[in-house]
Amino acid sequence: MVSHFGELNICRLPLDPRQTLLAFDQGDLLALDYIHEQKLLQPHSRVLLVNEPFAAVTCGLTEAVKTLTGGVPTLWSDSHIALQALAYNAQHNDLPLADFVPAHETPQGAFDLVVLKLPKSHRLLKDQVARLLPQLAAGTTIIMPVMVKHLDTPLFQLLESLLGPLTTSLARKKARLVLAEKGEVGGGESPPAQTQRWSVEGLGLTLDHYSGVFSSTRLDPGAQVLLENFPDGSYQHIIDLGCGNGVQAIMAAKKWPQSQVVGVDESFMAVASATSNALANGVGPQCRFITNDCLTDMGPQSADLILCNPPFHQERVVGDQIAMRMFAQAAQVLVADGELWVVGNRHLGYHAKLKRWFKRVQQIGSHPKFVVLKARL
Ligand SMILES: C[S@@+](CC[C@H](N)C(=O)[O-])C[C@H]1O[C@@H](n2cnc3c(N)ncnc32)[C@H](O)[C@@H]1O
Known part of the structure; x- marks a missing residue:
């Protein structure tokens, strides 16, 4: 990645030699x-980067900030994965490690330069901006x-309603900057994360969701179908892979009260939500939730049931x-003799794909979608 701040080797994680996508985009370079x-970095500057997937701009600025x-x-x-990418890219470019704050916590300012990558979820965007504003210096x-294709009128209007008057830069290579100046001192007291x-x-469950968690106002239809077709064997060590709000983990803990259940998600907000949901629904001691990229570094042959409602986008x-x-x-x-139970849209063809790793793949139940x-292995 070449910018006015120097040349860095910035990688996407997980490392994959077949990967063709870059770890940064034209918007990052424009920023x-x-x-x-604009000489925005000054000796007093405190710099905050928000929602960077592979820490490219963070690393791009680290040396100059230091x-x-x-x-x-x-x-x-x-x-x-962003936290891992930050560590990897800092280490491989001999940079000091930037600070990291997970999204369900609020970074403490006052910051005077912010690069905000807009999340797809407007709920998360509103929550982040509400907590960010009090942490800004005058x-x-x-x-x-x-990217210009992502900046439609509703998004622009939403940003104006959250941040006041905006300006935009000229577009370059299909990217553009939206700019806001915040004039007031925020006072340092942010509202709690929404x-x-x-x-x-x-199901008799009450679920709490932080703003970035998948399917945050209703049960995901795929999740529902998996719950309706839950396994009926007996299991000791269960993993809910991509646990989101923890609904599969919680129902598994209730169905197999002797089991230990581990929920894994790459979202800090998901893990925080699932942890409090398990407690609130009476299965806290049986469940443990961790952030991870899939099952990286988890013990071989350590689970007899894995439940999975996989993501279909990043x-x-x-x-x-x-x-x-x-x-x-x-x-x-x-x-x-362990079992992986997966729910997916019919058209995704998971049946054939699973056969790359599993000898026996069986369709359970039937649903139009x-x-x-x-x-099984
Ligand atoms: C379709 S949602 C399923 C959520 C929940 N299990 C349910 O059934 O409602 C997929 C989940 O996978 C998580 N995820 C995405 N990439 C991941 C990764 N690399 N490692 C672990 N979890 C991931 C997402 O954050 C999301 O919560």
Whole structure:
């Protein structure tokens, strides 16, 4: 990645030699150039980067921030992979490690330069901006790099309603900057992270969601189909892979009270939500929730049941790469006679794909849109 701040080798994680996507986009480069041209980094600067997937701009600015201010930038993100990418890219470019704050916590300012990558979820955006504003110093510049195709009128209007008058840069290579100046001193007291509470009809559960958590106002239809076709064996060590709000983990803990259940998600907000949901629904001691990229570094042959409602996109990038990694790693983590239960849209063809790692794949139940598959080694 070449910018006015130097040349860095910035990688996407997980590392994959077949990967063709870059770890940064034209919006990131535009933001770095703008910071340089406008001389926005000053000896007193405190710099906050928000929602950067692979810490490219964070690393791009780290050396200059360190030299000018003696401090490091702060990355605020909901992603475990972003945290790993920050560590990897800092280490491989000999940079000091920037601070990291997970999205359900609030970074403490006062910050006077912010680069905000807009999340796909407007609920998360509103929550982050509400907590961010009190942490800004007077005159802070908020730089929002966007790809032009993602900047529609409703998004622009939402940003104006949250941040007041905006300006935009000229577009360059299909990217543009949306800019806001915040004039007031925020006072330092942010509201708590927003949560949404709802009851799951028929299951007797109440679930709380932080703003970035998948399906935050109702049960996901895929989740519902998996719950309707729950396994009926007996299991001791259960994993809910991509646990989100923890609904599968909680129902598994209730169905198999002797079991230990581990929920894994790459979202800090998901893990925080699932942890409090398990407690609130009476299965806290039986469940443990951790952030991780799929099942990385989890013990081989350590689970006899893995439940999985896999993601089909990573932010705006749609695809089954994450699901494929989940299936491959599940095959390593299951005991010899263990079972992976997957729910997915029919058209995704998971049945054939699972056969790369599992000898026996069986369709369980039937639904017009979804299939539930049981895979064994
Ligand atoms: C379709 S949602 C399922 C959520 C929940 N299990 C349910 O059934 O409602 C998929 C979940 O996978 C998580 N996820 C995405 N990428 C992941 C990764 N690399 N490792 C672990 N979890 C991931 C997402 O954050 C999301 O919560």
